[in-house]
Amino acid sequence: MEQATMATVSDGEGLSSCRQNRRQPPAVPTGYAEMIEAVRLLQDRIAAAAPDEELIAAVTRDLTHAAELLAPAEREEAFRISGFSEELPGNGSALIPLVWDVVSDASVRRGRVRFGSFHLGENGAAHGGTIPLLFDEVLGRFANSDGRASARTAYLHVDYRSVTPVEKDLEFVVRFEREEGRKRYMTGALRDGERVCAEVEGLFVQLRPGQP
Numbered sequence: 001m002e003q004a005t006m007a008t009v010s011d012g013e014g015l016s017s018c019r020q021n022r023r024q025p026p027a028v029p030t031g032y033a034e035m036i037e038a039v040r041l042l043q044d045r046i047a048a049a050a051p052d053e054e055l056i057a058a059v060t061r062d063l064t065h066a067a068e069l070l071a072p073a074e075r076e077e078a079f080r081i082s083g084f085s086e087e088l089p090g091n092g093s094a095l096i097p098l099v100w101d102v103v104s105d106a107s108v109r110r111g112r113v114r115f116g117s118f119h120l121g122e123n124g125a126a127h128g129g130t131i132p133l134l135f136d137e138v139l140g141r142f143a144n145s146d147g148r149a150s151a152r153t154a155y156l157h158v159d160y161r162s163v164t165p166v167e168k169d170l171e172f173v174v175r176f177e178r179e180e181g182r183k184r185y186m187t188g189a190l191r192d193g194e195r196v197c198a199e200v201e202g203l204f205v206q207l208r209p210g211q212p
């Protein structure tokens with residue numbers, strides 16, 4: 001049985017990774033980032049398409065074939081790559097809106113994000129559920145950074161200030177406000193240029209030893 005090891009991974013910017021309590025994921029194989037990009041593109045194309053029956057049948061056949069190819073490569077969570085690889089845009093998860101250019105110091109983290117057609121709600125605006133998804137990801141990673149023990153989201157309070165456009169590069173900023181015992185208080189904002197799209201306040205609670 002493959003053995004996982006505990007490890008701390010540097011993110012290359014002098015900040016400790018949030019992985020100190022997790023098993024180190026496998027190295028990212030050549031071409032993996034491109035595969036996830038292809039999944040993102042597929043999600044966006046499916047969301048944007050109104051295909052006819054012939055095209056639906058062809059796409060279903062090819063997707064089923066791709067799923068069959070991947071089946072033998074399934075691994076336990078500790079050995080998976082998608083969603084766990086901080087070196088990849090969006091951590092290699094096609095669920096999370098694409099996040100990149102992330103820079104941070106001890107108390108502020110900034111980056112860019114792009115919601116695709118996959119995340120569309122209506123009228124060019126991102127679905128309301130995708131915005132807490134983004135915030136949970138970027139606040140959660142920051143809350144778990146810098147050598148801290150694992151903490152989980154206790155609450156996220158999201159204020160939708162104006163519409164969040166899809167297919168446009170947006171900016172986010174996240175602040176590590178304070179730490180009180182096991183509680184880590186975070187805030188954040190998502191902007192389209194000068195316009196505030198959404199704001200968030202979140203509490204992350206450090207897990208007790210053995211807490212699931």
Ligand SMILES: CCCCCCCCCC(=O)SCCNC(=O)CCNC(=O)[C@H](O)C(C)(C)COP(=O)(O)OP(=O)(O)OC[C@H]1O[C@@H](n2cnc3c(N)ncnc32)[C@H](O)[C@@H]1OP(=O)(O)O
Pocket residue numbers: 018019022136137140141144151152153154155181182183203205206207208211
């Ligand atoms: C490399 C890693 C990268 C990770 C990035 C992604 C991060 C994504 C994070 C997530 O999405 S986690 C998944 C979503 N969250 C959950 O599934 C959490 C489910 N809930 C729980 O597991 C527990 O409720 C939780 C761990 C959050 C808290 O339970 P505990 O039993 O440990 O807390 P406890 O009752 O002892 O409370 C500890 C303190 O927190 C406070 N607290 C807990 N929940 C609260 C709440 N909801 N609102 C306000 N305060 C809260 C509580 O009042 C108390 O304050 P005091 O110390 O001052 O007394």
